[in-house]
Amino acid sequence: MSFEKFFNTAVSSWMSQEGPDSDIVLSSRIRLARNIVDFRFPTLFSSEEARQIVSLFERAFAHRSYREAGRFELLKMSELQPIEKRVLVEKHLISPHLAEDSPFGACLLSENEEISIMINEEDHIRIQCLFPGLQLAEALEAASELDDWIEGHVNYAFDERLGYLTSCPTNVGTGLRASVMMHLPALVLTQQMNRIVPAINQLGLVVRGTYGEGSEALGNIFQISNQITLGKSEEDIVADLHTIVQQLIAQERAARQALVKTLGIQLEDKVFRSYGILANCRVIESKEAAQCLSDVRLGIDLGYIQNISRNILNELMILTQPGFLQQYAGGALRPEERDVRRAALIRERLKMEERRKMEGDER
Amino acid sequence: MVCQECKQRPATMHFTKIVNGEKTEFHLCEQCAKEHGHMFMLYGHDDFPLNNLLAGLLNFEAPVKEMTANAFPNPDLLQCQTCQMTYHQFTQIGRFGCADCYRTFARYLPPILKRLHSGNTAHSGKIPKRKGGVLHLRKQLAALKQKLQELIAREEFERAAEVRDQIRSLENELRQRGEGDM
Numbered sequence A: 001m002s003f004e005k006f007f008n009t010a011v012s013s014w015m016s017q018e019g020p021d022s023d024i025v026l027s028s029r030i031r032l033a034r035n036i037v038d039f040r041f042p043t044l045f046s047s048e049e050a051r052q053i054v055s056l057f058e059r060a061f062a063h064r065s066y067r068e069a070g071r072f073e074l075l076k077m078s079e080l081q082p083i084e085k086r087v088l089v090e091k092h093l094i095s096p097h098l099a100e101d102s103p104f105g106a107c108l109l110s111e112n113e114e115i116s117i118m119i120n121e122e123d124h125i126r127i128q129c130l131f132p133g134l135q136l137a138e139a140l141e142a143a144s145e146l147d148d149w150i151e152g153h154v155n156y157a158f159d160e161r162l163g164y165l166t167s168c169p170t171n172v173g174t175g176l177r178a179s180v181m182m183h184l185p186a187l188v189l190t191q192q193m194n195r196i197v198p199a200i201n202q203l204g205l206v207v208r209g210t211y212g213e214g215s216e217a218l219g220n221i222f223q224i225s226n227q228i229t230l231g232k233s234e235e236d237i238v239a240d241l242h243t244i245v246q247q248l249i250a251q252e253r254a255a256r257q258a259l260v261k262t263l264g265i266q267l268e269d270k271v272f273r274s275y276g277i278l279a280n281c282r283v284i285e286s287k288e289a290a291q292c293l294s295d296v297r298l299g300i301d302l303g304y305i306q307n308i309s310r311n312i313l314n315e316l317m318i319l320t321q322p323g324f325l326q327q328y329a330g331g332a333l334r335p336e337e338r339d340v341r342r343a344a345l346i347r348e349r350l351k352m353e354e355r356r357k358m359e360g361d362e363r
Numbered sequence B: 001m002v003c004q005e006c007k008q009r010p011a012t013m014h015f016t017k018i019v020n021g022e023k024t025e026f027h028l029c030e031q032c033a034k035e036h037g038h039m040f041m042l043y044g045h046d047d048f049p050l051n052n053l054l055a056g057l058l059n060f061e062a063p064v065k066e067m068t069a070n071a072f073p074n075p076d077l078l079q080c081q082t083c084q085m086t087y088h089q090f091t092q093i094g095r096f097g098c099a100d101c102y103r104t105f106a107r108y109l110p111p112i113l114k115r116l117h118s119g120n121t122a123h124s125g126k127i128p129k130r131k132g133g134v135l136h137l138r139k140q141l142a143a144l145k146q147k148l149q150e151l152i153a154r155e156e157f158e159r160a161a162e163v164r165d166q167i168r169s170l171e172n173e174l175r176q177r178g179e180g181d182m
């Protein structure tokens, strides 16, 4: 497969499109957890119950179109190759739990990959909507309408007092997890995250580094999400998160301006050195790639680098992960081989930018 | 036994976590257990495979419970009739077996929910459309019954009669809609 073809089919819309505040907020996600009455939760259900739930969804929704999202395809975990599952996880379309620990798991995926409905994960149903930029309210609305559509076909487990009943008590009530992915390089460079994270935790929100283990944030990308699901309305949960995200955006922008003022040419040098590494490397580990991509993205946002599309960070952070590299290579790769492939893929992607730019100049 | 975390204070809290069937035991002092409790809440989060750590948090409620336990039967013996999960199992894995577990274990849930959800124990968000109509009627009915009591107490019998008629018609409507799906 040609690079461009591979690349274009690999990228979902939330990675390539821009949304509000997308210089800092990469994506917004809403997840609703639901269960169906008369079936035991996935913790205890029988394989027969699990199969019935999957076939219920297959009959009701597979191949059906849903608004702009396009047709739904049903993917059964038992029928996917390990690399295919890994790619779906890397694209944030399914959870690692569904890919690895849910033998009866399935996923209804919309054509544009903005909607994925996980089936038989920790709960029977997990509706997810993933939008580019800061669009929490929009994503909530979309998820809620989808929820109504599904409810037309199944009876949800719901309690007057406790709300939607979930397998884990951490999700009961609204079953809602709202989260945003933010690129915060200036707050990291100015060492403000250590102060900000505990403050955000105090407000009932959770901050995590994405793509990394533990607290280290690969590529300076953080995920911020609500923790409380009971006692607050969906709208309030989303509004509270939105407020905090806006404050973070303001702080990140201020930190960027401060960096430009105090570092000036040194910051520009850092950005272009990272660009040089990405454009010329022959072997690169994911950690170094992530750091360089973050620098280049910051350089684009600050106007140091022009003619490179902004979404290069979102795209390459995902496409240079092991699952994608192996899919591109067409088979399993040892870690050293991955580092070579990763370097090649990044160089190709940057060349694609050059070609696009030249074509643009000719016109 | 000495606390495994600080290796100073005596371990007074003992709990187990089960991750992918692997059982690990923890022996902590009260202080370290509290810190852990905080950790469980931070990471008791979706996408996070360590959600099972929540089990620790649940067990850690137990000693507090024991002091008031005399009033209630031993919670560990409670069992959900629908899925057979016992309360003890629930505290071990941190997940319910089915929707009915919520009712079966209801008495022991408020402190857990409060801790997880900043003191909240009641839902105030979306209501499924299908149930919305009936739920709404029920809430109205409860409010009217309350009003009826007040009117009777104040000896306003004429208005009480009106309210009683309203209650009857609501009850009829509820019966027609069929309570079966509740």
Ligand SMILES: [Zn+2]
Residues within 6 Å of the ligand: B003, B004, B005, B006, B007, B008, B009, B028, B029, B030, B031, B032, B033
């Ligand atoms: Zn200790």
Ligand SMILES: [Zn+2]
Residues within 6 Å of the ligand: B080, B081, B082, B083, B084, B085, B096, B097, B098, B099, B100, B101, B102
């Ligand atoms: Zn049960």
